[in-house]
Every structure is written in structure tokens, then in C-alpha cells.
Amino acid sequence: MWKVFIIAAAVITTISLYPILDMDEAWYSSVSLRMAETGDWLIPNFNGEPFPTKPPLWFWITGFIFKLFGPSEWSARIGSLIFTLLTAYVLYIWHERRKVEAHLIYLSSLLPILVACVGRMDAPMVFFLTLAFFLGHRKKWAQAGLSLGLGILAKGPVVLVIWGISFLIYSILYDKRSVKGIILAGLISLAVGGSWFILLYMKGMEEVVEHFILHENIERVKSGLEGHTGPIYYYIPVLILGVIPNLGRFFKSLSYWSDEKALPYIWFLTTIILFTVAETKLPHYILPAFPALALMMEKEREGLLDWLSGGILVLLPIFLMYHFREVLPSELKRGLFMSTFSILAIWGLSFYFKDLRKLYASFFALSLAILVLNPFKEFYPHYQAGIFAKERKLELTARKEALAPSTVFYYGKDIPVDGKGKWILSYEDEMKGYKVIFQKEGFSLYNGKWVKLRIFEKE
Numbered sequence: 073m074w075k076v077f078i079i080a081a082a083v084i085t086t087i088s089l090y091p092i093l094d095m096d097e098a099w100y101s102s103v104s105l106r107m108a109e110t111g112d113w114l115i116p117n118f119n120g121e122p123f124p125t126k127p128p129l130w131f132w133i134t135g136f137i138f139k140l141f142g143p144s145e146w147s148a149r150i151g152s153l154i155f156t157l158l159t160a161y162v163l164y165i166w167h168e169r170r171k172v173e174a175h176l177i178y179l180s181s182l183l184p185i186l187v188a189c190v191g192r193m194d195a196p197m198v199f200f201l202t203l204a205f206f207l208g209h210r211k212k213w214a215q216a217g218l219s220l221g222l223g224i225l226a227k228g229p230v231v232l233v234i235w236g237i238s239f240l241i242y243s244i245l246y247d248k249r250s251v252k253g254i255i256l257a258g259l260i261s262l263a264v265g266g267s268w269f270i271l272l273y274m275k276g277m278e279e280v281v282e283h284f285i286l287h288e289n290i291e292r293v294k295s296g297l298e299g300h301t302g303p304i305y306y307y308i309p310v311l312i313l314g315v316i317p318n319l320g321r322f323f324k325s326l327s328y329w330s331d332e333k334a335l336p337y338i339w340f341l342t343t344i345i346l347f348t349v350a351e352t353k354l355p356h357y358i359l360p361a362f363p364a365l366a367l368m369m370e371k372e373r374e375g376l377l378d379w380l381s382g383g384i385l386v387l388l389p390i391f392l393m394y395h396f397r398e399v400l401p402s403e404l405k406r407g408l409f410m411s412t413f414s415i416l417a418i419w420g421l422s423f424y425f426k427d428l429r430k431l432y433a434s435f436f437a438l439s440l441a442i443l444v445l446n447p448f449k450e451f452y453p454h455y456q457a458g459i460f461a462k463e464r465k466l467e468l469t470a471r472k473e474a475l476a477p478s479t480v481f482y483y484g485k486d487i488p489v490d491g492k493g494k495w496i497l498s499y500e501d502e503m504k505g506y507k508v509i510f511q512k513e514g515f516s517l518y519n520g521k522w523v524k525l526r527i528f529e530k531e
Contacts (some may be wrong), residue, residue, distance in 0.1 A: 098477030104134035130193035148191035155195035183314030213253035221264020336367035453512035458482030470497035476518035
């Protein structure tokens, strides 16, 4: 268990070292903060408007944490770490004998660790899905349905789709008597997961429900929303990078079919095929496949390829330094260099101390946060504008193109986008009748470009 403790400690150290990131994390954190402050826990709201892109469970969880500890980077992200550890615990108890290491494989893989460092609903969704597979595997169908329902409230019906298709295929191949239980679990999950949508309909919020179902789910399958699309092989490099440092085990686990591991295999393949067919593609979409991967890999022995795969993490900062050499400030180049050095040291030691291989990903995330993302905040203007305006109690308004979600979170209240008033947030160089009281140049994750952000005060 000391390895789990070190991984958790590394992530806890990491998550408060860099600002809330645009766009999704800042959106979700702002919605959660507004719920905590207003007491309206039913309707997600961002900057004075309904926020129909995601169900409410993550906002409830994060809002409750904000109530307990106050808004901060740590409060916005600790929920992701907790649910990542809970997923690992389900993998730990999957078997009667506890000698296999599926939980450590999951926690040591790069993609789950990176997701644990960001405040978003993927970690709770994967936990409830993994728990539903665990309960279904033990034929506890009602409890599995409850877990699926909570998964729907975490991120949407994709949880039920992955679980339902996987168990139907498994039942056809191995256990036809389970079909009734699968249907029962599905009905319970729809009752639990659909309860929030029914409440919205009763409140006259039909547009919110329709937007979520049609745009956020069906449209993501039919078309690449916001340009997030890719070729049919999109998830192959994501898988290869995401399982580091377990690459050798990964390839071994794919080389044969085992009836003992049939359910994890089906779960893994269902997830990959579903998201490959969908037009909208993002790397974190296949996170639900990683608990299945951990179960597939748990009995595979470590080999040289597992050690060599850690070298990819050494090369990654070097690649970033070279690729962005023209635009990276010297502080970030220095951070990437130091990050490379620290990971190289761990990688070298792991040749002699194999247990260190399970800590690659967490040390990579930690060094990235301390040496790269922490200096990066000096070149991240939107969150600084929010802090500046809040500390000086400015009644801030903004030009629409200049208002990033992180500004709203750090400002702590809604910001009108009419661009009128005494204090205006803008990318403009100058405004007639106004003087500049805040100016910061840096990279906008919101716009995807280098910007000069200013706050103007009326003279």
C-alpha cells in the first residue's frame, strides 16, 4: 500500500500548484462555485446562464467541497483524486485473493494520473462504471443499476451504453440467464439517472434537457463538435501513451483471449469501438477502458519494454522544448529541462528498483506541475485578471471574446459581457475615455493564441 500512498501524495502535492485551466475545468469549477454560493443545486449555471452541457453530480460534489474548504485549486480537483483512488479500490477487491496488482497498474498509468490532477467529471464517471461492472460480475443487478444511475448523473448515458453492450455480449457468450438482471439494472439506472432530467422538465427547462440529449450526446456521435475529430486510428497513440509505464504488459495482454478475463476484454473493446465510431474524439474519452485494461494486464509479468516505455516520458519534455522553442519563455524552457532531468533520474533508478516503475506517471505529473505548469501561471493572463478585479472589488464587465471561464471563477461572481461600465476586460490596445489599470501578455487557453489582456478604467 505504500505505493498507493506515494501516488496519492504526489497528486495531492500537484493539484494546488497551477491555476484552474480553461476551458472545461474552469467552466465546471465556476458552475460548482455558483451552486455553493446561491444554494440552487438543481440547475447548473455559468455566468448567469443555464449550463446544459453536463449533468449535475460533479457540480454537487465540488460545490459541497467548496462549502467545506472554500474555493481553491485544491478544492476544485481533490474530488478527481478521491474517485480515482476509489476506482483503484474496486479493482483491488475485484478478486477474492488480493495478490494481483490491477489497482497499481491503473494508478501507475499515465492517463488516469493526469485525469486525477484535473477537476472534471471523468473520474467519478469511471468509478461508477467500474463499480457497476464489479457488481454485475457478482450478479448484484439492482446495486449495479444504482451505480449506473449515478454514473449517468456524473457524465451522461454513455455509462449505460458501455455497460449494457458489454454485459449483453458477455451474457450471450457465457451466461444467457443474466439477461433479465441486465434489463433490471438498466431500468433502475434510467430511473435514477433520469430523475434530474424529469425535475428539469417539471421546472419548465425543456430546452436544457433537449440540448443535453441532442447536442451533447447525439451530435457528438454524428459530427466532430468544436473541431474535435480525428482519423480512425486516433486512439491507438492515446492508448500507447496512456498505459505508460505498462506498455509491455499492455501488448502481452492483447496477444491472447482468456475466458477468465472475458468481461474486461469485452468492456475494453466495447469502449474503444464506441469512441472510435463517434465523430467527436478527445484523448480522455477512452478513460473508461483503463480499469478494464488494468484487469487484463494484472497477471502479465513486467519486462524490458515496460522499463523502456518510461523513456517516452523522458523524451516528451524534450519534444515540447524543441517543437515550441520559438514561443516558449525561458522560464518554461528551464522548467521543461528540469522536468526531463528529474524523470530521467527516476527512470534510471527504476532499472535496478522495479517498484519505481509504478511511480513513473505520478512523478511525471508532479514534476510537470512544479517545474512547468507552476511557472506557466505567470503567462496565463485570464486567471490573473480575475484575481486583480476581485482584490480591488471592481464591478467588472467584459468584451465577449476576452472573457475566459477562468476569469469568472477567480473573480467569484458573474461578469456581464456587454462591455459597458467603469471597468472593462478587453483585448483592445486602447479605448477612448479609458485608461489601462491591468495589462498582461500571455497564452490564452480559451482562444488558443498569444494575447494581450487589459482591464480599462473609465477616466
